[in-house]
Amino acid sequence: MLTEFGKILIFIMLAIVFVVAVFIISKFLSPNRPTREKYLTYECGENPQGSPWVKFNIRFYVVALIFLIFDVEIILLFPWALTYKEYGVYGFLVGLIFLLVLGLGVVYEWRKGDLEWARPYPKPPQLDEILKPKS
């Protein structure tokens, strides 16, 4: 007997077979006349400069990390969302405490400045400001 997940597997296999079949058909129909210029990496018509693996902003990493934490917590809430009505107010309060902790996490990240994309430069205290006599 084909289970429901077996049907999903058929969908996935069909997608893969479809894409590969289209590639093969395209391979038969298309010409193949390579030249050196054709196989250069595209950089607006100029010769490519330097390594393509450029440095990118560390913010991407922070965003991925925050996402990971939140997504795991939201996924944990799904079983609760399905059944909390059976336990009435008590069931809801249990989930609510978890949700509030999650909310505190957002507030913490926000306060810490991790949600800002362009973080303002930290201002180190200047020597003359420290030495200045308080008026």
Next chain:
Amino acid sequence: MYQFLYNLIGNELIAGLLVAVVPLTIILVFALFGIWLERKVSAHMQDRLGPMRTGWHGWLQTVADLMKMLQKEDIVATGADKTLYNIAPILVFTGSFAAYAVIPFSSKLLGSEVEIGLFYVLAISSLVVAGILMAGWSANNKYSLLGAMRAAAQIISYEIPTALIVLSMVMLTGTLSLDKISQMQTSSFWNWNIFGGAIFGLSKFLLIPFMFVGAMIIFISTLAEVNRVPFDIPEAESELVAGYFTEYCGMKWGMFMLAEYGNMFAVSAIVSILFFGGYQSPIGYLGNSIGAQWLVPFEQGFWFIAKGLTLVFVQMWLRWTLPRLRVDQLMTVCWKYLIPYAFINLIIIGIISIL
């Protein structure tokens, strides 16, 4: 559909395969139609005509483009990682097509009746992110890498408001199956979830404003998840040539396009199932009133496609209405507005539903 085909043919695998072919056909036809529609909508909004030469008002234009694409030479740049480069379009298309397995097109046409449909959609759509990162990394191109990083950051960020709204809908309906959520919103548009669902009394009226907020949030965040304008910085054509698929050409590029249009329809379908009744008709069925039961699934299919296309049209409409967001504004919208609102919405819906 599966049971009918199984009785007809007697082979489980062939029946399952035939059920899977139907959504594939729908995606292909939708992509052909959607690209033409996008060009026509764009053109008419800018007081142009758009494609006019091939067929009546250019309706064959996409078919002509497809023919051209099939005959294009397949170029893999010398520096590219060939294995990853070839796997990426497969992953992207698979991720977008596999979501259709649990989307009910009508009460009879449903790929798989798993109980955890919404959960599965959230999970399998992450394959697209992996495919995009793979495409950007393997292409050995600066534009591709930048586009892929931006796309990944954007898609994973906007997954959180989407998941929160989905969670609140799960709390309201008490099921994860998209088919059951559609069945609940039967008989009239007043029973749609955006009007509080098929319940009576005070809590229905209390729910309506929060349902509107939820529908807005999930529409905005799914718009960002499929990289449509105003959230199209991953493929911003005026700064990164085409984002993560800059280096692709011919049919491999076509697969990214197909996946994009497949995704557009998939998220529209999910929004319409969650809030606008899915395949349910807003006014009742002709088949029931004239006593022809076999007509009902076809009518449901019609309403489903009509709702999906309406939302797709709104997506195209927004493209010519709003300017593109900057990357920091994009993150601000997601983390500082949508997530807190979705969060408060979730708690209020929870309180109302246990009243």
